[in-house]
Amino acid sequence: MAAVAQDTAVSTGRVTRVFIYLVLLLFALFYLLPLYVMGINSVKPLSEITGGNMMALPQVWTLAPWASAWSTAQIGVEPTGLKPYFLNSILMVVPAVAISSIVGALNGYILTKWRFRGDTWVFGLMLFSCFIPFQIVLIPMAVVLGKLGLAGSVPGLILVHVVYGIGFTTLYFRNYYAAFPTELIRAAQIDGAGFFRIFWRILLPVSGPIAVVSVIWQFTNIWNDFLFGASFGGTSQPMTVALNNLVQSSTGVKEYNVHFAGAILAALPTLFVYIVAGRYFVRGLMAGSVKG
Amino acid sequence: MxxxxxxxxxxxxxxxxxxxxxxxxxxxxxxxxxxxxxxxxxxxxxxxxxxxxxxxxxxxxxxxxxxxxxxxxxxxxxxxxxxxxxxxxxxxxxxxxxxxxxxxxxxxxxxxxxxxxxxxxxxxxxxxxxxxxxxxxxxxxxxxxxxxxxxxxxxxxxxxxxxxxxxxxxxxxxxxxxxxxxxxxxxxxxxxxxxxxxxxxxxxxxxxxxxxxxxxxxxxxxxxxxxxxxxxxMGSPAMNILPARVVVEGGRPHARIADAEGVARLLPFSQANLAGWEGREILLGIRPEAITDPEGADRKSANIVPLTNRVSVTEPAGSDTYVTMTLSGKDVIARMRADASVEPGQVFDFAVNMEKAVAFDPQTEERIKA
The missing domain is CATH 3.40.50.300 (P-loop containing nucleotide triphosphate hydrolases)
Incomplete structure (x- = not known):
C-alpha cells in the first residue's frame, strides 16, 4: 500500500496548514511581547518611558540602566546594585543543586538496586514531600535553622533547598534507574566493584539525560525561589529578594528602565541553563517512559 | 568431595x-x-x-x-x-x-x-x-x-x-x-x-x-x-506416554495396548523387570524415534516389534517425517525417515524398538527400574 506513505494522524491541506502556522506565529509573537517590552525599555533613558510610549524603540540607546541595576541602584538602604545579591544566589544555587542532585541519584540507586524491606514506603514518603506547600514548613524550618545556627546565612538557604529538592531529584533518578538492568549491577558485583564503585563507574556515566533534568529543575526552582530567600536569607539575601527590594522601593523616582534591566539580569541564569541543556531536558523526561 | x-x-x-x-x-x-x-x-x-x-x-x-x-x-x-x-x-x-x-x-x-x-x-x-x-x-x-x-x-x-x-x-x-x-x-x-x-x-x-x-x-x-x-x-517431540496393561506370555512380560481401531496389541518388553506388575496398569514410554517404518528400524536392536496401525496425520519436516497415530486412546508420534511413504488415513506397518521402551508407575510417575 504505497498510497498511505504520508499517513500522519491528521491530514491537512495547504490552506489549513498556512492558517495553522499563522495562528502559531501570532501566539509566539504575543508570548514574546513582554520580553520585547522589557528589553526595549531597559535600553532607554527614563524620560522616554515616562514620556508615554512603552512600545516604541528608543530614540537614544543607553546601557546606563543596566550598569545602574548591576552596581549602583538603591537596594533597600544600600546603593549596591544587584551584584552582591547575584553572587549570593550563585553561592546558594550551585551547591544546593549539586548536593540535591547527587543525593537524589544515590537515593534512586539505593531504592532500585539495593532494595530493602519497606523501601517503597520510604520512596512514598519522599514523593509526599514533593506535595508539601512551602508555607507549611516555614516555621518548623526557622526553628531548625535557628537551632543549627544557620539562620540568615547562605549555608542555611542551601540546607533548606537541598531538603526541599531531594523529593524531586529522588523521584527522577529512581524512575530512571528502575529501567536500568539489574544484571549489570550483579555483573559488577561479581567483578568485585563495591557500592560506590558501581555508582561512579557503571551508573553515573549513563545518567546524563536525567542529571540534566534534575539540574534544570533544581536550578530554576532554587534560583526563582522568593519565599525561602525572603524568610531565611537574613543578610545574604538572594537575587529574587533584592529585585523585589529594587522594584518595590517606595522612595525616590521609580526608575523603570533600571527595573527592567534588573529583572532581565535576574532571569538570565535560568535562561542560560535552558539554552545550554534544554535539548537534553525533554529527552531525559521521556527516558524510561517508553519501553525499548 | x-x-x-x-x-x-x-x-x-x-x-x-x-x-x-x-x-x-x-x-x-x-x-x-x-x-x-x-x-x-x-x-x-x-x-x-x-x-x-x-x-x-x-x-x-x-x-x-x-x-x-x-x-x-x-x-x-x-x-x-x-x-x-x-x-x-x-x-x-x-x-x-x-x-x-x-x-x-x-x-x-x-x-x-x-x-x-x-x-x-x-x-x-x-x-x-x-x-x-x-x-x-x-x-x-x-x-x-x-x-x-x-x-x-x-x-x-x-x-x-x-x-x-x-x-x-x-x-x-x-x-x-x-x-x-x-x-x-x-x-x-x-x-x-x-x-x-x-x-x-x-x-x-x-x-x-x-x-x-x-x-x-x-x-x-x-x-x-x-x-x-x-x-x-527431555527430547523433542516429547516421549509418547500411553496406558498399557502388563500381561505375561511365554514367561515374558508384554505391554497390552489398543490400536486405532481398539484392537488389543501385545508389545514384548526387553529389559523392564516387571515381576509383580502382571495384570496391572502401567504407563508405557516410547520415544518417537523408536517407532519407525520397518526399513528405518535400528538394526542393532534385538527387539523390533511389528505394529500395524492407522495413520491420522503426517508432518514432513524436511529431515524427518512425523507421523501421528492413536494408541490406547492417546496421540502417539512416530519419527520416520523423510522419504518414508506414509499417507494420512493409510493403514501402515510400523516397527517399534521395544529395547528403548520404558515403563512408569502410574501412581508415583516414577520409572519402574529394570
Whole structure:
C-alpha cells in the first residue's frame, strides 16, 4: 500500500496548514511581547518611558540602566546594585543543586538496586514531600535553622533547598534507574566493584539525560525561589529578594528602565541553563517512559 | 568431595521454600547443565553459587572451601548473563578487564590477559568499540571473554544463548562446546532448552518445582528417565506416554495396548523387570524415534516389534517425517525417515524398538527400574 506513505494522524491541506502556522506565529509573537517590552525599555533613558510610549524603540540607546541595576541602584538602604545579591544566589544555587542532585541519584540507586524491606514506603514518603506547600514548613524550618545556627546565612538557604529538592531529584533518578538492568549491577558485583564503585563507574556515566533534568529543575526552582530567600536569607539575601527590594522601593523616582534591566539580569541564569541543556531536558523526561 | 559441592542446599523466601534440599557434586572440568521449565529454581541455584542470593540452609563449597559467607567477588567465579550485562559506557576492552582492575591487577598484566582472550574468541578487532556498536553474537562473545579473562575456578552461564536468533544460537552452542573441550574449565550452565542441555553437557540436572528430578549423563537422562516429567521434558517431540496393561506370555512380560481401531496389541518388553506388575496398569514410554517404518528400524536392536496401525496425520519436516497415530486412546508420534511413504488415513506397518521402551508407575510417575 504505497498510497498511505504520508499517513500522519491528521491530514491537512495547504490552506489549513498556512492558517495553522499563522495562528502559531501570532501566539509566539504575543508570548514574546513582554520580553520585547522589557528589553526595549531597559535600553532607554527614563524620560522616554515616562514620556508615554512603552512600545516604541528608543530614540537614544543607553546601557546606563543596566550598569545602574548591576552596581549602583538603591537596594533597600544600600546603593549596591544587584551584584552582591547575584553572587549570593550563585553561592546558594550551585551547591544546593549539586548536593540535591547527587543525593537524589544515590537515593534512586539505593531504592532500585539495593532494595530493602519497606523501601517503597520510604520512596512514598519522599514523593509526599514533593506535595508539601512551602508555607507549611516555614516555621518548623526557622526553628531548625535557628537551632543549627544557620539562620540568615547562605549555608542555611542551601540546607533548606537541598531538603526541599531531594523529593524531586529522588523521584527522577529512581524512575530512571528502575529501567536500568539489574544484571549489570550483579555483573559488577561479581567483578568485585563495591557500592560506590558501581555508582561512579557503571551508573553515573549513563545518567546524563536525567542529571540534566534534575539540574534544570533544581536550578530554576532554587534560583526563582522568593519565599525561602525572603524568610531565611537574613543578610545574604538572594537575587529574587533584592529585585523585589529594587522594584518595590517606595522612595525616590521609580526608575523603570533600571527595573527592567534588573529583572532581565535576574532571569538570565535560568535562561542560560535552558539554552545550554534544554535539548537534553525533554529527552531525559521521556527516558524510561517508553519501553525499548 | 568434588570441585564444586552443593550440599543439601535450600532456598526460602519468607515461608515459601523454592528450592528443596539440592545435592549436586561437580567434578573439575565437568560441564553441568541445570535444565527445567521457568520457575523450577535453576537460576536461583545458579545465583546462589555465584553469591548473588543468600543460601537459606545447606552449604556450597568451591575447591573444598565453603563459600556461604564469601562475597561474590571473592569466590573466584565468573558469570555470563542472559542479557550479557555489558557496561554500556565502557569499551569492549574496558568491559573485559573491569574485573581484573577491581581486583587490583596491574595494567600490563590486564592488557596481556585481554589480548590473549580477545584472540582466542576472535574479537581482537572489537576491543575499542562500545557494546552498543556490536551485534548480538559479538556481544555474546564479549560477555564470555569477560568471564574468561579472570581465569576463574567455575564459570556460570545463565541462559546465555536465549537472546540470539535460532541460527546464531546453534553456532554459539558449538562454539561454547569447543571452548570447553579446549580449556577444560568447570562450567555450570542454566537453560530451559533441552537440546542445549543434551548437546553441551557432560552431566545434566533436570529440575522441576524446586527439586532435582534426575542427575545424570545426557544418555542416562534420555534413555532411562527417572520419571514422567524428565521423560517428557527431555527430547523433542516429547516421549509418547500411553496406558498399557502388563500381561505375561511365554514367561515374558508384554505391554497390552489398543490400536486405532481398539484392537488389543501385545508389545514384548526387553529389559523392564516387571515381576509383580502382571495384570496391572502401567504407563508405557516410547520415544518417537523408536517407532519407525520397518526399513528405518535400528538394526542393532534385538527387539523390533511389528505394529500395524492407522495413520491420522503426517508432518514432513524436511529431515524427518512425523507421523501421528492413536494408541490406547492417546496421540502417539512416530519419527520416520523423510522419504518414508506414509499417507494420512493409510493403514501402515510400523516397527517399534521395544529395547528403548520404558515403563512408569502410574501412581508415583516414577520409572519402574529394570
Amino acid at each position: 568434588g570441585f564444586l559441592d552443593i550440599r543439601n542446599v535450600t532456598k526460602s523466601y519468607g515461608n515459601v521454600e523454592v528450592l528443596h534440599h539440592v545435592d549436586i557434586t561437580v567434578e573439575e572440568s565437568e560441564f553441568l547443565v541445570l535444565v527445567g521449565p521457568s520457575g523450577c529454581g535453576k537460576s536461583t541455584l545458579l545465583n546462589m553459587i555465584a553469591g548473588l542470593e543468600a543460601i537459606s540452609s545447606g552449604e556450597i563449597a568451591i575447591k573444598g572451601r565453603v563459600v556461604n559467607n564469601v562475597h561474590a567477588s571473592k569466590r573466584n567465579i565468573a558469570m555470563v548473563f542472559q542479557s550479557y550485562a555489558l557496561y554500556p559506557n565502557m569499551t569492549v576492552g574496558q568491559n573485559m578487564t573491569f574485573g581484573l582492575e577491581m581486583h587490583g591487577v596491574p595494567k600490563p598484566e590486564r592488557e596481556r590477559a585481554l589480548a590473549d582472550v580477545a584472540k582466542l574468541l576472535q574479537i581482537d578487532h572489537l576491543v575499542d568499540r562500545k557494546p552498543g556498536q556490536l551485534s548480538g553474537g559479538q556481544r555474546q562473545r564479549v560477555a564470555m571473554g569477560r568471564a574468561l579473562v579472570r581465569n576463574p575456578d567455575v564459570f556460570l552461564f545463565d541462559e546465555p544463548l536465549s537472546n540470539l536468533d535460532a541460527k546464531l544460537r546453534v553456532d554459539m552452542r558449538t562454539e561454547i562446546k569447543k571452548l570447553h573441550q579446549k580449556l577444560r574449565t568447570t562450567i555450570v550452565y542454566v537453560t530451559h532448552d533441552q537440546i542445549e542441555a543434551m548437546t553441551l553437557s557432560t552431566r545434566i540436572a533436570v529440575m522441576n518445582k524446586g527439586y532435582v528430578q534426575q542427575l545424570g549423563t545426557p544418555k542416562e537422562i534420555y534413555d532411562t528417565p527417572a520419571n514422567i516429567f524428565v521423560a517428557t521434558f
